[in-house]
Every structure is written in C-alpha cells, then in structure tokens.
Amino acid sequence: MAAHQPRSIVLPQPLALDGGGVLANVRIAYETYGELSADRSNAILVCHALTGDQYVASTHPLTGKPGWWERMVGPGKPIDTDRHQVICANVIGSCLGSSGPASAAPDGQPYAMNFPVITIRDMVRGLIGLLEELGIEQLHAVVGGSMGGMQALSLAANFPDRAARVLAIATTARHSAQNIAFHEVGRQAIMADPAWHAGAYYGHDDSPGAGFAVARMAAHITYLSEEGLTEKFGRRLQDRETPGFGFDADFQVESYLRYQGSGFTRRFDANSYLYITRAMDYFDIAGEHGGMLADAFKGTPARFCLVSFDTDWLYPTAESRHVVHALNAVGAPVSFVELSAPFGHDSFLLDVPELDRVVAGFLNG
Amino acid sequence: MAAHQPRSIVLPQPLALDGGGVLANVRIAYETYGELSADRSNAILVCHALTGDQYVASTHPLTGKPGWWERMVGPGKPIDTDRHQVICANVIGSCLGSSGPASAAPDGQPYAMNFPVITIRDMVRGLIGLLEELGIEQLHAVVGGSMGGMQALSLAANFPDRAARVLAIATTARHSAQNIAFHEVGRQAIMADPAWHAGAYYGHDDSPGAGFAVARMAAHITYLSEEGLTEKFGRRLQDRETPGFGFDADFQVESYLRYQGSGFTRRFDANSYLYITRAMDYFDIAGEHGGMLADAFKGTPARFCLVSFDTDWLYPTAESRHVVHALNAVGAPVSFVELSAPFGHDSFLLDVPELDRVVAGFLNG
Numbered sequence: 001m002a003a004h005q006p007r008s009i010v011l012p013q014p015l016a017l018d019g020g021g022v023l024a025n026v027r028i029a030y031e032t033y034g035e036l037s038a039d040r041s042n043a044i045l046v047c048h049a050l051t052g053d054q055y056v057a058s059t060h061p062l063t064g065k066p067g068w069w070e071r072m073v074g075p076g077k078p079i080d081t082d083r084h085q086v087i088c089a090n091v092i093g094s095c096l097g098s099s100g101p102a103s104a105a106p107d108g109q110p111y112a113m114n115f116p117v118i119t120i121r122d123m124v125r126g127l128i129g130l131l132e133e134l135g136i137e138q139l140h141a142v143v144g145g146s147m148g149g150m151q152a153l154s155l156a157a158n159f160p161d162r163a164a165r166v167l168a169i170a171t172t173a174r175h176s177a178q179n180i181a182f183h184e185v186g187r188q189a190i191m192a193d194p195a196w197h198a199g200a201y202y203g204h205d206d207s208p209g210a211g212f213a214v215a216r217m218a219a220h221i222t223y224l225s226e227e228g229l230t231e232k233f234g235r236r237l238q239d240r241e242t243p244g245f246g247f248d249a250d251f252q253v254e255s256y257l258r259y260q261g262s263g264f265t266r267r268f269d270a271n272s273y274l275y276i277t278r279a280m281d282y283f284d285i286a287g288e289h290g291g292m293l294a295d296a297f298k299g300t301p302a303r304f305c306l307v308s309f310d311t312d313w314l315y316p317t318a319e320s321r322h323v324v325h326a327l328n329a330v331g332a333p334v335s336f337v338e339l340s341a342p343f344g345h346d347s348f349l350l351d352v353p354e355l356d357r358v359v360a361g362f363l364n365g
Numbered sequence: 366m367a368a369h370q371p372r373s374i375v376l377p378q379p380l381a382l383d384g385g386g387v388l389a390n391v392r393i394a395y396e397t398y399g400e401l402s403a404d405r406s407n408a409i410l411v412c413h414a415l416t417g418d419q420y421v422a423s424t425h426p427l428t429g430k431p432g433w434w435e436r437m438v439g440p441g442k443p444i445d446t447d448r449h450q451v452i453c454a455n456v457i458g459s460c461l462g463s464s465g466p467a468s469a470a471p472d473g474q475p476y477a478m479n480f481p482v483i484t485i486r487d488m489v490r491g492l493i494g495l496l497e498e499l500g501i502e503q504l505h506a507v508v509g510g511s512m513g514g515m516q517a518l519s520l521a522a523n524f525p526d527r528a529a530r531v532l533a534i535a536t537t538a539r540h541s542a543q544n545i546a547f548h549e550v551g552r553q554a555i556m557a558d559p560a561w562h563a564g565a566y567y568g569h570d571d572s573p574g575a576g577f578a579v580a581r582m583a584a585h586i587t588y589l590s591e592e593g594l595t596e597k598f599g600r601r602l603q604d605r606e607t608p609g610f611g612f613d614a615d616f617q618v619e620s621y622l623r624y625q626g627s628g629f630t631r632r633f634d635a636n637s638y639l640y641i642t643r644a645m646d647y648f649d650i651a652g653e654h655g656g657m658l659a660d661a662f663k664g665t666p667a668r669f670c671l672v673s674f675d676t677d678w679l680y681p682t683a684e685s686r687h688v689v690h691a692l693n694a695v696g697a698p699v700s701f702v703e704l705s706a707p708f709g710h711d712s713f714l715l716d717v718p719e720l721d722r723v724v725a726g727f728l729n730g
Contacts, residue, residue, distance in 0.1 A: 019610030117610040177594035177618040178586065184619045185583045187612065188626070189554055192575035210557035214576075218550045218583050221543065226678075229542035235649060243647055245384030245482040247552065247639065251646065253542045254549045261553070274612065281616065282608055284600060313591075313678075 006054070006061070006090070006097030007031060011129040015092075018119040018282075024106075028130045029097025030054050030089035033073060034081030036136075043136045044079055044363065045127065045163070046088045047144030047151035050219075050276050051268055053096040056088040057081070062267045068349065071356075078360035084140060089130050091123040091151070093275040098126070101271035102202060112271060113199035120147070120283045124154045128162065141165035141363055145348035146315070147276070150283050153323065156304070157285050157296040167362055169307040169355070170348040172319035173293055173326070174284040179314065182222055183277040186215030190270050199271050212270040213261030220260050225311035225344030229253060286326075293326035300327075304334040305362040307355065309347040311340075335362065371419070371426075371455070371462030372396060376494040380457075383484040383647075389471075393495045394462025395419050395454035398438060399446030401501075408501045409444055409728065410492065410528070411453045412509030412516035415584075415641050416633055418461040421453040422446070427632050433714065436721075443725035449505060454495050456488040456516070458640040463491070466636035467567060477636060478564035485512070485648045489519045493527065506530035506728055510713035511680070512641070515648050518688065521669070522650050522661040532727055534672040534720070535713040537684035538658055538691070539649040544679065547587055548642040551580030555635050564636050577635040578626030585625050590676035590709030594618060651691075658691035665692075669699040670727040672720065674712040676705075700727065 006029035014024040031054045036043060046056050046069065057073040059066060073079040073086055090098035093115070101115040131139070142163040144152040149171025156166045172179075190196055193211025201207045221229075233253035237243065240250070249255040289296035304327050308320040317338045327334040339354050341347035348355065371394035379389040396419045401408060411421050411434070422438040424431060438444040438451055455463040458480070466480040496504070507528040509517040514536025521531045537544075555561055558576025566572045586594075598618035602608065605615070614620040654661035669692050673685040682703045692699040704719050706712035713720065 113612075117612070119610075174600065176591065177598040177600065177616070178589075178591045180600070180616050181582075181586045181594065181618050181622055184614075184616075184622055185579060185586065188582060188623070189557075189576075189579045191612075192554075192579055193557065194559055211554075211579075214550060214554045214557055214579065217546075217553060221546045221550065224543075226541065226543045226681075229546065233542040235539065235542065235545070235652070245484075245647070247478075247482070247556075247643065249549075251542070251545050251549075253546050257546055257549055258553070278612065282610070287600070316591075 008097050009130065009133050011126070011133070013129070015122065015125050015129065017116055017122045019117050021116040023092070023099065023116055025099070026092060026126055026129065027097065027099045027103070028089050028092070028126055030087060030130060031056065031058060033057050033086040034084055036085040040136055041138065041140060042084045043139050044084045044086050045131070045139050045142045046073065046079065046086055047127070047142065047148035048088060048091065049144075049146040049148050050280065051264065051273070052148070053094065054088045054090045056086065060267075071351070072359060078356045079143065079363060080360075083364070087130075087134070089127055091276070092126040093118050093123065093272060093279060095269035095272040100269065101199065101275055102269050110202040112202060115271070115275060118275060118279050120150045120154050120279050121158055121288065123279065124151050124158060127151065127155070128159055131162065139163040141167060143167040143359070143363075144171070145169040146171055146345065147280055150280065153285060156300060156302055157289065160300045160302065163302055165305070165363065166302050167305045167307075167359065168323070170309055170312050170315055170345055172315040173323050174286060175281050180281045182218060183281055185218050187274050187277060189214040189218070190274060196270065201270075208270050209262070209265040212265045212273065213258075215273065216264040217257045217261040220257060222314045223344060223346045225313065225342060227311060228342050228344050231342060293322065294329040297327055297332055298330050300330065300332050302332070304332055305358070306334065306336045307358055308338045309341050309343075309345070310338055311342055312345045312347065314345040373462050374495065374498050376491070376498070378494070380487065380490050380494065382481055382487050384482050386481040388457070388464065388481055390464070391457060391491055391494065392462065392464045392468070393454050393457070393491055395452060395495060396421065396423060398422050398451040399449055401450040405501055406503065406505060407449045408504050409449045409451050410496070410504050410507045411438065411444065411451055412492070412507065412513035413453060413456065414509075414511040414513050415645065416629065416638070417513070418459065419453045419455045421451065425632075436716070437724060443721045444508065444728060445725075448729070452495075452499070454492055456641070457491045458483050458488065458637060458644060460634035460637040465634070466564065466640055467634050475567040477567060480636070480640060483640060483644050485515045485519050485644050486523055486653065488644065489516050489523060492516065492520070493524055496527065504528040506532060508532040508724070508728075509536070510534035511536055511710065512645055515645065518650060521665060521667055522654065525665045525667065528667055530670070530728065531667050532670045532672075532724065533688070535674055535677050535680055535710055537680040538688050539651060540646050545646045547583060548646055550583050551642060552639050554579040554583070555639060561635065566635075573635050574627070574630040577630045577638065578623075580638065581629040582622045582626040585622060587679045588709060588711045590678065590707060592676060593707050593709050596707065658687065659694040662692055662697055663695050665695065665697050667697070669697055670723070671699065671701045672723055673703045674706050674708075674710070675703055676707055677710040677712065679710040
C-alpha cells in the first residue's frame with residue numbers, strides 16, 4: 001500500500017499573522033467525512049487539540065490507530081456524518097501536512113525556528129481560508145475540545161457569520177498563568193535537550209526525543225485528574241510484588257508516563273509542539289478585543305454551547321462560566337453544562353455518554 | 366571569613382535501610398538554636414522539606430539568605446528558642462553536610478548513583494541516631510511541613526516514645542499517583558540531560574543544570590496555587606507593553622520560573638534531588654504497617670496536630686483528614702485545622718498568621 005498522502009490545498013492568498021508577519025503558500029491538510037448538501041449548509045468543522053490532527057474519524061497514517069474522536073464522529077454518531085459533512089483540518093504550525101516548522105521555507109530548507117510565531121486566531125484564519133476554497137460560506141457548526149474549543153470561540157469572535165452554532169468543550173477564552181507555566185516547562189525541556197540544536201534538527205541523526213518526552217509527560221499529568229490517576233494506578237507496582245528501591249519505573253504510573261512520553265515523540269514534531277503551545281499561551285480573546293470578553297461576541301448571530309468537566313483542573317469550569325457570562329452580557333443564546341466525569345481534562349475524548357447526548361442535542365436541535 | 370563548616374556527627378552504628386542495605390559512617394549535619402534544659406526535655410526537632418536544610422533559623426552558607434523558617438523559629442517566635450532547644454538536621458540523601466550521593470563512598474570517590482536508595486523512615490532513623498548522640502530521649506515535639514511532616518508522622522509511627530507532640534503541616538501519610546508522576550517527570554528531566562553522566566558528574570566541568578532546572582520548574586508549579594499564580598502574575602508581560610510573539614520569557618510567570626529553576630541548581634545537588642524524591646515516592650506509612658494506617662499509630666502516647674491549607678493541591682486537605690481519621694480510630698488525641706491561605710502548598714513557609722497561632726498554641730499548650 002502506498003504511503004498515505006494527506007489531502008491538502010494551498011491557500012491562494014498569504015496569511016497576515018497576529019505577530020505582524022505574513023505566511024505565503026500556506027498548505028492546509030484536511031479530511032472530510034460525509035457528503036456536503038446541495039446548498040452547502042450542512043458542514044461541521046471539527047477543530048483539533050494541541051497534539052491532534054485531521055484524522056478525527058479515520059486511521060492515523062503514522063500510528064495506524066483509529067481516529068481520535070471516532071466515538072463522536074461517524075454515521076449515526078453524535079456528530080452524524082449521515083446528516084452532516086464533517087471537515088477536520090490540521091492547524092498551521094502542526095506537522096501532519098499543514099504548513100509548520102518542519103515544512104520547506106522559500107529557500108527549500110525546513111523553516112525550523114524561522115517559522116513565524118502564530119496565534120490561535122492565525123490558525124483560524126487558515127481554517128477560514130480552507131472553507132473559502134471548499135465554497136462553504138456558513139458552517140452548520142464549529143466544534144472543538146481544549147485547543148479545538150479555543151479555535152471555535154476564536155472563529156465565533158473574529159468571523160461571526162461563519163458558523164451558526166459554536167460548541168466549545170473543556171476550554172477557555174484565555175490561557176492562565178498556570179497554563180502558561182506548564183507549557184513553559186515543556187518548552188524548556190525540549191530546548192534543554194542538546195539534540196534540539198536550536199530547532200535545526202531536521203536531517204540530523206538525533207532529535208530532541210528525550211527532552212520532548214519529558215515535556216509530554218509533564219503535560220500528560222495535567223490532562224488527568226488526581227482522582228483518575230489514583231483510580232487507574234494508585235500506588236500499584238509494575239510487574240512486582242514489593243518495591244525495588246531503585247530508579248526503574250517501580251510504580252505503574254511511572255511506566256505509563258514513560259510510555260506516553262516516548263510514544264508521542266515518534267508521531268509528533270518537537271518544534272510544532274513549541275509553536276502550538278506558544279499559540280495557546282498567547283490566547284486571550286478579551287485581550288484581542290479591547291479587554292472585555294463580551295465585546296468580542298457583540299452582535300454574534302450564533303448559538304453557543306459550552307461544556308466543562310468537574311475534574312478538569314487544566315481548564316476548570318470557572319473558565320467556561322466566564323465565557324457564558326460574556327455571552328449572556330451580549331444576549332447571545334447559550335447553553336452551558338458542567339458534566340461529572342472522572343477523567344480530568346481528557347474527559348472530552350473519553351467515554352462520557354452524557355457528553356454524547358449534549359453534543360447530539362445541540363447540533364441537531 | 367572562613368567557609369562555613371557544617372556542625373555534624375558520625376553515627377557510631379551503621380544504619381540498616383528499608384531497601385535491605387546498610388549505610389556505614391553516616392554523617393548527620395545539624396544546627397541547634399536555644400539551650401537544652403537540665404532535664405533534656407525541651408527539645409523540638411524541626412524536620413525539613415525536599416530541598417530544605419538544617420539552616421532553619423540561620424543564614425544559609427551558600428546563598429547567604431536567611432534561614433528558611435525564621436518567621437516561625439527564634440526567640441519569642443511560635444517555635445520559641447527562649448523556651449525550647451530547636452534541633453534541625455540535614456536529612457541523609459541531601460547535600461548540606463549529611464551523607465548523600467555527593468559524599469565519599471568507602472573507596473574515596475563520591476557515591477553518585479551507588480548511594481543506596483533510602484526511604485523517609487531511613488531519614489528518620491538517621492535523626493533518631495542524632496538524638497541518641499545528643500542524649501535526648503524524648504522530644505518535646507517533632508515538627509515539619511511537607512516532607513518534614515512525613516518525617517514527623519514516620520517518627521511517631523516507628524519510634525512512638527521519642528516525641529510527646531507531633532505537628533505535621535501540609536503533608537500526607539502516603540505519596541499519591543499524581544505526586545509520584547510529578548516526581549518522575551523531574552527525575553526524567555535530570556536523567557535526560559547528557560551532562561548527568563548517569564550520576565557521575567562530580568568533578569566534571571559540566572553538570573546537569575539544564576535538566577535539573579526543568580525539574581525544579583515543574584515542581585515549583587505544584588507548590589503554588591492556580592489562584593496564587595493568577596494573582597501574582599496573571600497574563601502580565603515581562604518588561605514590555607505588547608506581546609513579543611517569540612520564545613523569550615514574554616510573560617512574567619515564565620521569567621519567574623526560569624529564575625527559580627536556575628537559582629536552585631546552584632545550591633542543590635541533582636543526585637540528591639533524585640534520591641529524596643524517590644524516598645518521598647516510596648512513602649506509605651500504612652504500607653509499612655500491614656496496610657492499615659490506624660495500626661501504625663496504635664498505642665501512641667503522643668498528642669498530634671495536623672494542619673492543611675485549602676489551596677494546597679499537592680497534599681490536599683483530604684490527605685491530612687485521612688491521618689486524622691486513623692488517629693481517631695486508635696483514640697490518639699489529635700487536633701486538626703484546614704487554614705485558608707492563597708499560596709498553595711508553599712503556605713506553610715509563608716505569611717499565614719493563623720498558622721503561627723496554631724503552632725504556638727500546640728507547642729506551648
């Protein structure tokens with residue numbers, strides 16, 4: 001079987017970026033699921049999270065694993081591809097076919113750290129460019145969890161006529177100091193790895209895998225709840241009855257984290273991780289709109305739905321409530337629910353039947 | 366001025382360790398403050414935290430900074446050196462004069478990773494050895510916060526006649542999966558640094574400072590509360606009005622973390638950090654006593670006081686409550702208070718006047 005070639009387009013216009021620069025020849029890799037209706041009104045844009053990709057409901061070409069949201073997207077699923085065309089695109093800055101630090105710069109060499117620093121709004125500009133190429137004026141809905149939810153909110157704030165419904169799950173309208181702090185630890189772990197070579201490791205025999213794995217391990221803890229970790233691992237030992245009194249992975253939780261760290265570095269580009277975490281840190285919708293979050297949504301024609309999880313300490317319920325208050329202030333129709341689930345931030349990706357019902361109800365109501 | 370020579374003794378007996386080995390010629394470095402009474406009954410042992418030391422109320426010889434708990438320990442302070450002799454010893458495994466990985470092994474070379482893996486109970490065995498040398502049969506009290514509180518609880522469980530009062534602050538009777546996970550990230554960050562040289566970096570020109578700084582940064586986040594970080598830093602930028610759209614420390618919280626990380630690596634030994642975090646991960650008083658925490662304290666003659674902080678997510682109030690329930694189950698006198706303070710886990714070191722009152726009341730009541 002031939003290697004998978006991501007489906008992609010090159011935007012006809014350069015993207016003007018929040019950082020002041022311009023990115024030309026922007027490639028957007030994407031997948032679609034289901035048929036677009038004759039009046040082009042049934043499209044749902046699903047936005048992916050930090051380390052996600054366009055393979056929302058199809059096999060990942062590198063890992064061979066199922067799509068990251070197959071439980072949510074497909075025929076008869078809450079995001080129903082029998083009724084809607086689902087579009088999912090790799091964000092710019094990432095590494096699954098869209099323009100990012102591993103892409104060739106105009107000089108033919110990988111951008112590496114010469115790729116411009118981008119923002120969530122820049123990612124959304126790329127997505128809007130894709131929708132224009134696909135001839136979709138208004139989405140039935142834009143949907144996303146975590147960084148995907150940031151894109152959904154940013155799209156609503158900056159391109160208000162582009163989506164009739166906005167579903168933002170386990171997310172926030174701005175990155176907090178603690179969010180920034182965890183990301184900074186991850187970036188420092190990558191940059192401290194001598195094999196990072198100031199980002200110019202492409203074509204080298206080595207790559208900053210060790211530092212990158214540490215970054216992933218630290219981030220992974222923030223995706224889970226304390227209760228969930230206790231339930232899943234507790235203090236159980238790995239393949240032994242009594243403690244080994246050493247520095248091997250004696251505890252199951254250590255073994256699990258090491259596995260998560262090393263597996264991740266084989267499917268993701270370390271520089272993309274730097275750029276995307278940075279984009280999230282700069283995320284502050286209120287800051288982009290004069291300081292008041294409500295002003296960002298003034299006159300929005302969309303209906304909104306916000307969902308948070310009670311064990312999510314990365315983007316806790318208070319962050320969603322903050323968005324809801326802003327939407328209330330401008331009279332936008334918004335429903336909001338905090339769901340109870342034991343999995344922490346990762347709940348939006350996992351088996352939470354109540355989430356399925358909320359998603360289906362909002363998209364089809 | 367001559368370099369500070371830590372006051373220390375060498376234990377006359379080797380220490381039998383939980384891991385099965387024996388450590389001979391154990392050196393314990395310590396400081397005392399105040400006078401021992403004629404009947405040797407007024408001593409208070411203060412136990413230090415992970416990166417603490419014996420300089421609880423006197424200048425740190427490397428940093429020149431005041432003692433780490435001067436607000437609590439001194440003449441007329443809550444731990445009153447006019448009334449009590451305060452003893453504070455560097456734990457074994459550490460690097461401020463007590464035996465640890467940087468100490469000379471019998472072959473004259475630094476132990477490095479040949480130092481035996483130790484436990485909190487092993488640290489306490491070292492402290493008991495010191496008390497024997499000082500001729501102190503029973504302490505007026507043993508006091509500690511965080512890992513210091515673990516030592517206080519371990520001393521009570523394993524040497525019940527040695528302390529009349531046990532004051533354990535912001536601590537736990539066992540390390541949780543999340544606690545272990547964060548420590549594992551820190552260890553992996555150190556071990557991923559090529560300059561770590563499998564621990565044998567002593568005498569090298571380089572040292573694993575970069576990886577160690579990342580470890581400290583990650584840990585530091587866990588010592589603070591989300592609310593505290595927001596209050597102290599929020600999304601404020603460092604020395605600029607508008608975002609730089611780059612990878613420099615644009616946000617104040619990044620700058621602060623980098624400073625914390627790099628400063629720490631100059632005063633602490635990376636291998637000691639590995640050994641002490643490992644000791645904390647193995648900490649599980651119930652596990653050491655057949656699985657039931659109450660059994661660890663059966664027949665204890667001591668009075669206990671437990672203090673937690675409402676914003677401490679490293680060792681949350683539920684962990685202290687767990688200890689209190691065990692003490693209740695064996696009829697031990699125990700008082701317990703959750704204090705409100707915005708500083709997260711670090712509250713025990715900071716300006717919380719209510720803590721001062723609780724400490725003074727318990728020690729002098």
